[in-house]
Amino acid sequence: MKRFTAWRRRPWAGYAVVLAALAAIGVIYAGFSPQTERAQAAAGKAQTAEDIEHGKQLFNKNCASCHGLNAEGTKDAEGNVIAPSLIGVGAASVDFQVSTGRMPAMNPGAQIPRKDPIALFDTTIETDYEDPERREAAERQKAQAEDNLHDLIAYIDSLGGGPAIPPESVTNPEGGDAALGGKLFRTNCAQCHNFTGQGGALTGGKYAPALSTNDVTPTQIYEAMLTGPQAMPVFDDTTLSPKDKQAIIAYLVETREEPNPGGWGLGRMGPVSEGLAGWLFGIGFMVLAAMWITAKKPKKLKKS
Structure with missing residues (x-):
């Protein structure tokens, strides 16, 4: 006990304790880090x-x-x-x-x-x-x-x-919460990709690609969030957890198969396509109706 007390009183003892604590924290973090787990699972071959x-x-x-x-x-x-x-x-x-x-x-x-x-x-x-x-x-x-x-x-x-x-365990849409994914997608992604993943134009000739086709795989969606290609920001695990990313994937996959109970989906492009359809069909019909009404003369006017 006296030997330990004497060692503790040495000038460098405090530094040794701090270094040991930092090393222990690093080992614990590496052991429980999702990135380490994914890297081990993705090694495969x-x-x-x-x-x-x-x-x-x-x-x-x-x-x-x-x-x-x-x-x-x-x-x-x-x-x-x-x-x-x-x-x-x-x-x-x-x-x-x-x-x-x-x-x-x-x-x-x-x-x-x-x-x-x-x-x-x-x-x-x-x-x-x-x-x-x-x-x-x-x-x-x-x-x-x-x-x-x-x-x-x-x-x-x-x-x-x-x-x-990423391994399949975090990219499989069946394991994600689609309702949560919808909220996360509308908060973080819809500004560029549209609220159903149809894509959209950006500045400087860039654009957000569509995510609504089946050739865009869950793994590719996860990798895009993880790496931030081109104009896309990086959504690492401190911004969106693996479960959050899986939820967004589940929402996008479910949206692809979702029917349009209101009728014609108009490409699911939102108010732009709906407003265009309103002008072309709604106001166009009203113009044609007005032309038809004014072109038909009453019979009483013909007799006079």
Whole structure:
């Protein structure tokens, strides 16, 4: 006991206690952090040196011309960014950009549009063919595309950490609260994407893409919130928790299948399309009715 009391009275004892407390807090936070849990769950297939080397070859062939040989990004003669650095962007960002076909980009611009992924990374290949040979060839092509995408992600991720690809447990819409998701979506997303995810125009030639089609997968929606591509802000886990993101996904998926009990949905674009329909059909009908009434002369006037 005396030895402990003497040790505690030393000048550096207080600093040692503070450092130990900070280390303990860091270990506890890392153990319970949702990001760590997702990273462990999303690992799935191990990243080997061979995978990373193959991913580097794919990067040099398809991405380096814009992003630089070391993924450091490139600028034009005036110092304007042509392609950003990919160091530290994380696996989720690469998966989102490549799986949606935005990368590799055909032309630089204010907004990179969604398109079909290139064949090397197209994991959406149709494999449901009756012909066994055609089905087998499509399955091989799809498996190769999945390996290519995994290896490219492994290479970019090896350059610096970042958000991991979320597991299905947090992207599955069936596990989300659609009512809560509707409130969160209207609060955080509807200003750009419209209250039903139809998308909308932004400034400077940019736009918020539509989220109402089935080709926009739950994983891609989650990755977009996690990484904030282009004009979209980042909604990390301190802003929207994984459960909140899952609730928003549940709301969007449910909205796609929701009927229109009031009749014609008018694209669910809100008061703009409804007002346009009112002017074209409502006032147009009134004008035609007025023309018909004034064009028909009473019989009494004809006799006189």
